[in-house]
Amino acid sequence: MIPLNPQARLMVPDGMDGPAALRRTTHLGIGAHQDDLEFMAFHGILACYDSADRWFGGVTVTDGRSSSRAGPFKDWTDAQIAAERIREQEAAAVIGQYAFMAQLGFDSAAVRAAGQSAVRDDLRHLLEMARPETVYLHNLADKHDTHVGCALRSLEAIRQLPKAERPQRVYGCEVWRDLDWLVDNEKSTLPVSARPELARALNEVFATQIAGGKRYDLAVLGRRAANATFGHAHASDQETAVQWAMDLTPLALDDDLDPLAYATGFIDRLKADVAARLRRFL
Secondary structure (H helix, E strand, C coil), X not given: CCCXXXXXXXXXXXXXXXXXXXXXXXXXXXXXXXXXXXXXXHHHHHHHCCCCCCCEEEEEEECCCCCCCCHHHCCCCHHHHHHHHHHHHHHHHHHCCCCEEEEEEECHHHHHCCCCHHHHHHHHHHHHHHCCCEEEEECCCCCCHHHHHHHHHHHHHHHCCCHHHCCCEEEEECCCCCXXXXXXXXXXXXXXXXCHHHHHHHHHCXXXXXXXXXXXXHHHHHHHHHHHHHCCCCCCCCCCCEEEEEECHHHHXXXXXXXXXXXXXHHHHHHHHHHHHHHHHC
């Protein structure tokens, strides 16, 4: 039994027992909304795909009820759109061969609320059982409020684990703000050139969003291609697709490190880098 809130839904694509499915997880993605995992954590999905000893587990925190809707979905109720977004996310879990897919069903306000113990506790229970080596979160400079709240609740949950049981690596990934602006030596480079057909298939699952006039399926692939080309000005491309990430591992390991100071430190170092370059040529 996995102690989650009553709205939570756990799905295991290959039918394994839930606790066993969690325990095999090596890479875990925690996203705010249905489709966030496929857009931001493809590196982890790719690392585990068709592997016998590496497994990607997915967690979506919100219920999907506040999703935008247009086209064939424009007249759908909150309940209808939420049910369809849950179905889409589970379809992606099948395509991506996930170890498990947990959808926690919280509303966005609960995720954004500082100190929201219910969200944090569900995430802690999943982390305690899965004990992943690598975790993918939203980055702390994301401009979507619910994404930032989701990242902070996830870090709070990680910090409640004994230090010996915490992930070895925690990445803050790109969705509603790319990370090209990070100083080059602070970018975590996540190559995702392999299996472009898998990337496309995962992105295209989310018809509720694409039909609403947001071509995420194209934009995500375009961002990855742009990262690969514009990452290095004086070197030939080594990859055709790259995701950048903010290294959040220090925040996961050091309970005294302040997330606000940590995040704004990246911005301060970008400012210093820009200023130093300008001064050289003035």
